[in-house]
Amino acid sequence: MKMTRKEFLQTAAVVAGAIALPGTAASAPLARQRGMDEGFPASERKGPKRGVSIYSYEHEFNVSATLEDCLMELSDLATPGTKIGLEVLANAHVKNYPHPSTAWIDDWYKMLDRYDIIPVEYGHWVDTKLYSETQTIDTKEGVEMLIADIKLASRLGFTRARTKVGMQGGASIAVQTPADNFFEIIKGALETAQKHNVRMLTEIHVPTSLKGPTMDKYMDFITKENTNPWFALNIDFSVFQTRMGPQLGDHQASATGGQAPHAPPSWMGKLPLAVPEDMIPLIPYIHCCHAKFNDMTDACEETTIPYPEVIKVLVDHGYNGYMMSEYEGIDKLQGGAWPAVRKQHVMMKRLLGEA
Amino acid sequence: MLEMEAVQQRGFRNVYRDGQCIGFQIAYRSTYYRGISLSLSKGFRVLVDGEQFPPEAITIAYEGETYTQDEMAKAGHVQWNLDEPVILNIAKPGGLKLGVHEVTVNWSHRISYIGTMPGVPEQTPAAEAGGPGPTGATLEFGGGNNTRKLVLVR
Numbered sequence: 316m317k318m319t320r321k322e323f324l325q326t327a328a329v330v331a332g333a334i335a336l337p338g339t340a341a342s343a344p345l346a347r348q349r350g351m352d353e354g355f356p357a358s359e360r361k362g363p364k365r366g367v368s369i370y371s372y373e374h375e376f377n378v379s380a381t382l383e384d385c386l387m388e389l390s391d392l393a394t395p396g397t398k399i400g401l402e403v404l405a406n407a408h409v410k411n412y413p414h415p416s417t418a419w420i421d422d423w424y425k426m427l428d429r430y431d432i433i434p435v436e437y438g439h440w441v442d443t444k445l446y447s448e449t450q451t452i453d454t455k456e457g458v459e460m461l462i463a464d465i466k467l468a469s470r471l472g473f474t475r476a477r478t479k480v481g482m483q484g485g486a487s488i489a490v491q492t493p494a495d496n497f498f499e500i501i502k503g504a505l506e507t508a509q510k511h512n513v514r515m516l517t518e519i520h521v522p523t524s525l526k527g528p529t530m531d532k533y534m535d536f537i538t539k540e541n542t543n544p545w546f547a548l549n550i551d552f553s554v555f556q557t558r559m560g561p562q563l564g565d566h567q568a569s570a571t572g573g574q575a576p577h578a579p580p581s582w583m584g585k586l587p588l589a590v591p592e593d594m595i596p597l598i599p600y601i602h603c604c605h606a607k608f609n610d611m612t613d614a615c616e617e618t619t620i621p622y623p624e625v626i627k628v629l630v631d632h633g634y635n636g637y638m639m640s641e642y643e644g645i646d647k648l649q650g651g652a653w654p655a656v657r658k659q660h661v662m663m664k665r666l667l668g669e670a
Numbered sequence: 671m672l673e674m675e676a677v678q679q680r681g682f683r684n685v686y687r688d689g690q691c692i693g694f695q696i697a698y699r700s701t702y703y704r705g706i707s708l709s710l711s712k713g714f715r716v717l718v719d720g721e722q723f724p725p726e727a728i729t730i731a732y733e734g735e736t737y738t739q740d741e742m743a744k745a746g747h748v749q750w751n752l753d754e755p756v757i758l759n760i761a762k763p764g765g766l767k768l769g770v771h772e773v774t775v776n777w778s779h780r781i782s783y784i785g786t787m788p789g790v791p792e793q794t795p796a797a798e799a800g801g802p803g804p805t806g807a808t809l810e811f812g813g814g815n816n817t818r819k820l821v822l823v824r
Binding site: 479490 | 671672673674699703704705706707709710743744746749751752753780781782783784785786
């Protein structure tokens with residue numbers, strides 16, 4: 316299919332923006348470098364920016380919403396003249412994952428341009444439990460899977476990957492520990508990540524706190540091996556949750572004749588797991604956030620997570636990345652995600668001084 | 671487009687070979703929020719009108735290939751994408767009668783990024799004859815037992 320000159324230039328601009336110069340991680344001190352290349356085009360605005368993970372629309376995806384419907388929805392959230400950030404889940408939203416056709420990829424870039432979207436984070440998994448609950452896959456197989464995902468993420472224009480490698484349980488429900496070969500698998504892909512300008516980010520999410528044994532393991536590895544930004548952090552705002560709301564008990568309840576959410580809230584541990592100030596020393600390592608939320612009032616305030624305090628810390632301490640909406644309210648099962656994400660973006664616009 | 675429920679009505683029919691009715695098929699869509707490798711499945715069980723079918727009676731067809739449950743457990747590099755249901759073929763000589771049937775499909779899958787929680791059952795047991803089966807398993811993301819009344823016409 317022949318591209319028009321306009322289409323070619325649009326594609327080239329997106330690709331050029333994605334292939335920025337690698338950061339000087341090898342020699343940079345650990346303190347925040349204001350000029351550290353975040354991998355976005357030079358014209359990107361400073362400060363925290365808004366985005367959406369279309370995981371939020373999981374209940375309708377493939378049933379009453381196509382990928383294009385989701386992207387169209389996002390364009391209703393973008394401030395005129397700017398782009399809205401996008402997160403996809405590779406295994407859900409990339410047609411014929413892991414081998415999308417070149418025709419699909421051409422169409423992908425056309426949609427990003429049409430709907431004012433910048434691809435930010437590519438959610439993917441290294442399924443260490445591929446063949447067994449107790450025995451992880453070989454490190455070599457894990458590295459191959461990870462490298463394939465980094466290359467696909469880069470091909471689709473993403474500069475971050477929300478990389479989920481396997482975990483193993485701890486003595487209590489609240490302790491989730493990286494699997495035995497977690498860090499070996501990551502090490503095997505660091506060079507590829509840097510070459511393709513894709514930052515592998517491990518997500519800090521309930522029941523993991525910003526301070527504790529699991530966080531220590533991540534930071535030990537990141538600092539000893541000097542991996543920032545090619546392996547670094549994504550903070551999910553669920554860690555700041557102060558009270559339960561009308562939210563999914565685990566990630567999903569079946570609305571389809573199956574059973575209701577059954578994981579007890581006690582698996583989350585004692586709330587809150589962390590306070591926004593806990594992010595301050597971590598800002599140099601945070602290259603994306605998940606704007607997790609559970610419940611929006613019609614006044615566009617969130618009732619379970621202290622958004623004003625969270626966003627203030629990000630603004631005051633020089634966070635220049637995106638915040639990707641992830642809705643987990645229980646009304647997600649009755650079409651609630653669409654208005655909820657809109658209300659959350661009204662709230663975030665106000666907190667960012669955009670409205 | 672797919673139907674909202676995990677157990678699809680579209681695709682529900684008897685299966686014939688050489689003029690003989692050898693069983694029936696049910697299309698099942700994953701309601702997990704992402705596609706997974708087939709090998710992450712813990713296996714399918716099917717209950718129809720109180721009749722429990724043994725796991726060996728079920729094969730799984732996806733994108734032109736048919737897998738036994740054992741073969742599916744090894745299919746680490748076959749992606750079950752969300753926009754395609756699997757077709758469960760259930761062996762039953764003579765098939766199902768025309769009309770309304772109560773169909774339960776039990777399915778679950780491993781989750782690599784959550785360490786096993788002590789003391790919590792790993793999987794909802796398959797529905798037994800006479801009821802939808804007990805709950806209590808961990809994190810099945812819409813799997814477990816899914817029951818739906820389906821109408822068979824052929």
